[in-house]
Amino acid sequence: MSSSPNRGSKAAGMNSRPTSKDGSKKNIWSSLLDSAANGKRLPEKNLLILGGTPETQREFLETLCADTSADSSLVNEKRKGKTPPIANHFALGYTYRDVLDTDQEDTLARVSAYLLSEPSPSFAPLIKPLLTPQSVPETLVVILMDWSDPWTWIRRLREWVRLLRSVLVSLDDDTKIVMEETMAEWRDRKRGLDASSAAAGGMSNSGGPVTIPLGPGEWDESLGIPMCVVCQGADKIEKLEKDHGWHEEQFDFILQFLRTILLKHGASLIYTTPFLANSLQSLIHSSLGIHSLLKRQSLKHNVIDRDKILVPANWDSWGKIRIIREGFDMEGVSTAWSIEIQDAPEPLELPANAGRQAENADDGTSAVTVFEQTIYDPKRDTSIAHPATSNGGKIEVETSDMQGFLTKQVELLEQLRAEDDKERASQPTPQLEMSPIDDQGKVNEHIGPVQFNMGGIQVDADDMLKKLKDREANRAHKKEGIPTNPGDEKAHNQALANFFAGLVKKPAGGSPRGSPSA
Incomplete structure (x- = not known):
């Protein structure tokens, strides 16, 4: 009987050993599966695309996701029909895109794009849930402008900034803390405090990192989220110059105004042209922290080519803006902008003739007013009209493209042919009648007298x-x-x-x- 406890303890020991082995195996497999899942989990990036129309928003996404590699035609044919649809016709739209590496094999990140066309205050509740402590560091705000109406840019930009400020102020404290950290990181890149410069040995005599102080008008109105302004349709610059008499003064004024404002928010600026190579993809990917594993793409500024302007964040300064053209009041524009964006957002209202109304303004302290006094819709400007057309006629003639003109002509010809057929069907069939030949007939007038030889x-x-x-x-x-x-x-x-x-x-x-x- 005394041996029974030993047998029981032995049996218990034998039963406990497999249990410990199963537990250890389970822990090992769980850690392996978790590590594999984390390795395959795509980095999530967010784009908040504001402004534009559904068509220009689609154009922006096509330019952003265009493949510029040598075998792009083969890749595009392979991916044809697999592009996610874009839902952007009502309120807040959405779509997503996968960012592929240079070899088009590895997926670097998944970018979720949220699209909003109008800066209406009623849309603020739709933006707020998109900004969380987890999403803020991975989010970039993109504001779309178009060269078809540059005289409305500053007014539109003001309303978008007002709307963003109203949303950011209403966020919870945790999100605001993350926003401050994100902006501090972006500012440190300008001041030389990023990890790469520290590792390179950028140290002062006291042993601390070398810091570059912020210049005037830099980062004094940060929004808490990185921002980029994209001016689409730069090919229309030539049309403004040829058809409406614009000169370099107008284009330089627009560029100086935009750069002065965006410098206050630490934002970047780029001009794009459809179907032409540009640096939009490199700018957006670098702003989101998406980098190729195979090829490092360099982002170079361009302030010389007026249709290929590229001003990265943390590169610009008042000194660089001033050399474009003398006489631009950066101090006044910067101060007026800081005052203007403090107001609550309002529905965007574009006056019928913003430039002419701005001339009649008395205060002169509004940045929008200053801009619209110089840049206004040339189609509504009657001061350069020819005297012969001052009675209400137009100096310009709107022309359509060749295909549109030919389409209208085909429709017009079809309409005329149908009318001719209808008129011909309504008339009786003509009968040929032979009239006797007489001296006064028309036939005799042509053939003359008939003579013969007998x-x-x-x-x-x-x-x-x-x-x-x-x-x-x-x-x-x-x-x-x-x-x-x-x-x-x-x-x-x-x-x-x-x-x-x-x-x-x-x-x-x-x-x-x-x-x-x-």
Whole structure:
């Protein structure tokens, strides 16, 4: 009996060993699966795309996701039909894109794009849930402008900034702390405090990192989220110059104004042209922290080519803006902008002639007013109209493209053909009627007298026909008892006698014409 406890303890020991092994195996597999799942989990990035129309928003996404590699045609054909749809026609739109590496094999990140066209205050509750402590460091705000109406840019930009400020102020404290940390990190890149510069040995004599102080007008109105302004359709710059008489002064003024404002928010600026290579993809990816594993792409500024402007964040300064053109009041614009964006957001209202209304403004302290005094819609400016057209006519003629013009002409021709067919069907079928030939007929006027040769004598068929008609008329008168004029009858008989005499009369010195000679 004493041996039974030993047997029980032995059995218990035997039963406990597999249990410990199963537990250890389970822990090992869990850690392996978790590590594999973390390795395959794609980094989540967010784009908050504000402004533009549904069409220009699609154009932006196509340019952003365009493949610029050598075998892009093959890759695009392979991925054709797999592009996620874009829902951006109502309120807050959404779509997503996967960012592929240079070899088009590895997926670097998944970018979720949220799209909003109008800066209406009623849309603020839709933006707020997108900004959380987890999403803020991975989010970039993109504001779309278009060169079809540059005179509205500053007014639109002001309303978007006001809307963003109202949303950011309403966030919870945890999110605000993360926003402050994110902006501090972006500012440190400007001041040389990033990890790369510290590792490179950028140290001062006291042992601390070398810091570059912020210049005037830099980062004094940070929003808490990185921002980028994209001016699309830069190919329309040439149209503004040729059709509306714009000069370099206007384009330089727009560039200086935008750079001065965006410098306050630490934002970047880029001009893009559809279907042409640009640095939009590199700018957006670097702002989101997406970098290729195979090829490091460099981002270079460009402030020379007026249709390919690229101003990265943390690169600009008042000194660089001032050299574009002398006389630009950066201090005044910067101060006016800081005051203007403090107001609550309002529905965007574009006046019929913003430039002319701005000229009549009295305060002169509004940045929008200053901008619209110089840059206004040229189609509504009548000061350069020709005197002959000052009575209400237009100096410009709107032209359509060739394909649109030809399409309208085809439709017009089809309409005219249908009208002709309808008119032809409503008319009776014409009948050909033969009228007797008489002296006064149109046919005789063209063919002249008909003559023929009888036994060498030239006979006028019309004269003979007339005489026969007169003879038949005289016979009819006699039969009906109608007296005839003796003079006419005598003349008629004489004419007959002359006719028959002419038939037998031969020309002197020869045989009759047309008869065979002996």
